[in-house]
Each structure stands twice: as C-alpha cells, then as structure tokens.
Amino acid sequence: DSGVTQTPKHLITATGQRVTLRCSPRSGDLSVYWYQQSLDQGLQFLIQYYNGEERAKGNILERFSAQQFPDLHSELNLSSLELGDSALYFCASTTGTDEKLFFGSGTQLSVL
Amino acid sequence: SQQGEEDPQALSIQEGENATMNCSYKTSINNLQWYRQNSGRGLVHLILIRSNEREKHSGRLRVTLDTSKKSSSLLITASRAADTASYFCAIGYSGSARQLTFGSGTQLTVLP
Numbered sequence: 001d002s003g004v005t006q007t008p009k010h011l012i013t014a015t016g017q018r019v020t021l022r023c024s025p026r027s028g029d030l031s032v033y034w035y036q037q038s039l040d041q042g043l044q045f046l047i048q049y050y051n052g053e054e055r056a057k058g059n060i061l062e063r064f065s066a067q068q069f070p071d072l073h074s075e076l077n078l079s080s081l082e083l084g085d086s087a088l089y090f091c092a093s094t095t096g097t098d099e100k101l102f103f104g105s106g107t108q109l110s111v112l
Numbered sequence: 113s114q115q116g117e118e119d120p121q122a123l124s125i126q127e128g129e130n131a132t133m134n135c136s137y138k139t140s141i142n143n144l145q146w147y148r149q150n151s152g153r154g155l156v157h158l159i160l161i162r163s164n165e166r167e168k169h170s171g172r173l174r175v176t177l178d179t180s181k182k183s184s185s186l187l188i189t190a191s192r193a194a195d196t197a198s199y200f201c202a203i204g205y206s207g208s209a210r211q212l213t214f215g216s217g218t219q220l221t222v223l224p
Contacts, residue, residue: 045212101155
C-alpha cells in the first residue's frame, strides 16, 4: 500500500458528462501529480500541485482542471467527456523534494 | 519526445531465468528510475540511479546506466511468477519528480 488513496476505483459515464476524481496523498506529502494512462498514449503527465498551488502542466486538455485543497487532497475534474477520455487516471504524491513518486491505485474511467 | 524508449515491448521467460529490459533516452538526465505496474494497479517505485552512478542493486534487481550511450538496463535475476508485470523506465531531467517522463513499458510474463 503506497498510502495514496484514490476514489472512485471505477467510473462509468456518458459522453458530454462531467466527473470528479479524488486523491488523498500520503501523509506529509505536499506535492500531487495527475497522470492519464491509455493504451495508445501510455502514461501521460497531466498536472502537478504543490501545497495548494499549481506547479507544472503537462498534456492536460482545457476540458480538464484540477485543484489541491488546504488539507492537501486533490481533485481532477473532467468535463464534456468524450469516448477518447476513457483511461486509467492516476494520482501520485511526493514530499516535494523527493525524486520518486508514490502512486495510488487509479480510477478507471469508461466513457460510453 | 523526451520520454524513454523501452525494449523489448514484451518479454516472456520461464521461472528461474533472468529478465533484461532496456531503456534509451535522448538528452542529458539527472536520474533514471524504474517502476513496476501489476495489471490495472498503480506504479510502484523500484530503484533510482543517478547520472553519476553506473550500477545499482536492490535485492534481485540490478540496474545499469551508460550515459555515453544514453541507455539503462534493468536485470531481474531468478525471476518468479510474481514478477509478471509491466516495467517502466522514467527519465528524470532534473532533481525533481516534476520532470519525470515515463517510457512505454515492457510487459514481462514469467511462466511457472
């Protein structure tokens, strides 16, 4: 167990809908990363937050947004969902100075 | 792309044999990390090797780094069925996890 908690584990929704994925980092970790994993794109970095502030952006679509709250948990919001958004979404956390990531077990999103 | 290129994409061996996976990259790095992912689960950090190191060991894992060839190898000795997983190299272009870029992975199957 990495100590990173993601909910829900599975999510099935329809095109055009909006969903929110939640992540609780390891105790003491200030930095949260979001990744998308799909068969054709592999593991893609989406966005990073550190202590409530956005620190880095990767291949995140404008339809997607994220935030990190004062208690350090983070949410990834996906809107106007398309079939191609179906993927496994991971959250990972670090202390902020650590070089390695601790991953949650992911949220499997299926857009029908 | 700055991500690592891994080969082979898939590897199937018998229990007890050694498994070797390779990762190549294109520019200077700060560190290189290896992660394991069991089917549908989160990634687990295995080992980190810095750019000024040539070899590192962790249990049955041995990682080498050749910065002149811009490549790394992960060797798993005396493999077990439980080693069946996908293995990813992650290129660290700075001393922060923020710049970590994942390769496409090697699917290892260890047959009992």
